[in-house]
Amino acid sequence: MSDDDGYRDRAVRPYVVTAGRARPSRNIIRPETLLVATDGDRPLPVSASREERALLRMCRRLLSLAEAAAHLDLPVSVVAVVASDLVDAGRLAARSGTPVTAAPDRKILEEVLNGLRRLK
Amino acid sequence: MASADSSDRYLPSTVRKPVKILVVGAFGVGKTTLIGSVSEIVPLRTEETMTAVSAGVDDLAGLEHKTTTTVAMDFGRITIGEEVVLYLFGAPGQRRFWGLWDGLADGAVGALVVVDTRRLENSFEVLDQLEVYKQGLPFAVAINRFPDTLHHGRDELRQALDLLPETPIVHCDARDRQSSLDALIMLTEHSLSRCE
Numbered sequence: 001m002s003d004d005d006g007y008r009d010r011a012v013r014p015y016v017v018t019a020g021r022a023r024p025s026r027n028i029i030r031p032e033t034l035l036v037a038t039d040g041d042r043p044l045p046v047s048a049s050r051e052e053r054a055l056l057r058m059c060r061r062l063l064s065l066a067e068a069a070a071h072l073d074l075p076v077s078v079v080a081v082v083a084s085d086l087v088d089a090g091r092l093a094a095r096s097g098t099p100v101t102a103a104p105d106r107k108i109l110e111e112v113l114n115g116l117r118r119l120k
Numbered sequence: 121m122a123s124a125d126s127s128d129r130y131l132p133s134t135v136r137k138p139v140k141i142l143v144v145g146a147f148g149v150g151k152t153t154l155i156g157s158v159s160e161i162v163p164l165r166t167e168e169t170m171t172a173v174s175a176g177v178d179d180l181a182g183l184e185h186k187t188t189t190t191v192a193m194d195f196g197r198i199t200i201g202e203e204v205v206l207y208l209f210g211a212p213g214q215r216r217f218w219g220l221w222d223g224l225a226d227g228a229v230g231a232l233v234v235v236d237t238r239r240l241e242n243s244f245e246v247l248d249q250l251e252v253y254k255q256g257l258p259f260a261v262a263i264n265r266f267p268d269t270l271h272h273g274r275d276e277l278r279q280a281l282d283l284l285p286e287t288p289i290v291h292c293d294a295r296d297r298q299s300s301l302d303a304l305i306m307l308t309e310h311s312l313s314r315c316e
């Protein structure tokens with residue numbers, strides 16, 4: 001697996017799709033944040049970007065930001081910006097397990113521990 | 121793009137608490153192997169590009185040049201209850217890369233450091249970074265057993281890696297699901313013990 005996490009040169013400028021922004025408009029979005037469309041059938045405005053349409057379609061059911069990014073073959077940072085815009089527009093709901101900047105609390109750690117032990 | 125089985129990729133709608141563990145380590149230590157051995161999905165990959173002035177081994181006769189490199193993050197997923205899903209993010213060990221994925225370390229249960237004893241020195245930077253990490257991300261060490269690895273005792277390795285006394289360390293076979301689960305359980309127990 002030694003080649004699996006190496007570097008590769010790539011001549012792409014992903015921030016074109018985010019109008020130059022490298023940070024999402026809200027900081028609740030992390031790679032594991034769960035996303036789901038709030039109203040998948042309602043069409044997006046004609047001004048919506050290709051990436052916004054693709055992400056909303058991808059999130060017609062529950063999926064994390066990182067998974068959506070991987071399936072769309074886009075960087076997580078780019079999809080975070082697009083997702084954040086869609087959350088602001090009321091089209092995506094975001095679910096985070098722990099409050100921003102806080103470590104997981106005892107209750108959730110116990111749930112994780114019990115869950116892992118059950119898998120054994 | 122929409123394959124016949126793409127519906128399998130989604131989570132049950134009851135899930136509302138995503139949690140994560142970082143699987144970190146030097147290149148080629150078996151992070152993705154470990155993730156794949158416990159993940160319910162085939163590990164996925166995302167990539168970020170970063171522009172950096174090259175230094176060190178990339179330098180040609182002291183000439184600095186800007187390069188755009190791609191840093192990959194492989195990850196897997198375990199749904200561990202009606203409400204909880206655990207993501208395992210494999211990230212390059214050097215913390216300067218974590219900034220590529222906004223919020224990657226924030227809110228994590230902890231970091232599992234995968235170590236290859238044949239290249240022990242490659243893990244030093246990772247461990248240094250974690251020990252000084254300002255938010256005190258809990259971490260534990262998993263010694264990945266490769267077929268040609270000589271066996272070293274845990275105490276010997278603890279000393280060689282200069283670990284703090286409280287840092288848990290375990291031998292594991294990253295290809296083996298039970299073994300990888302044991303390492304994740306050890307880390308989670310450690311995080312819980314620090315959570316007072």
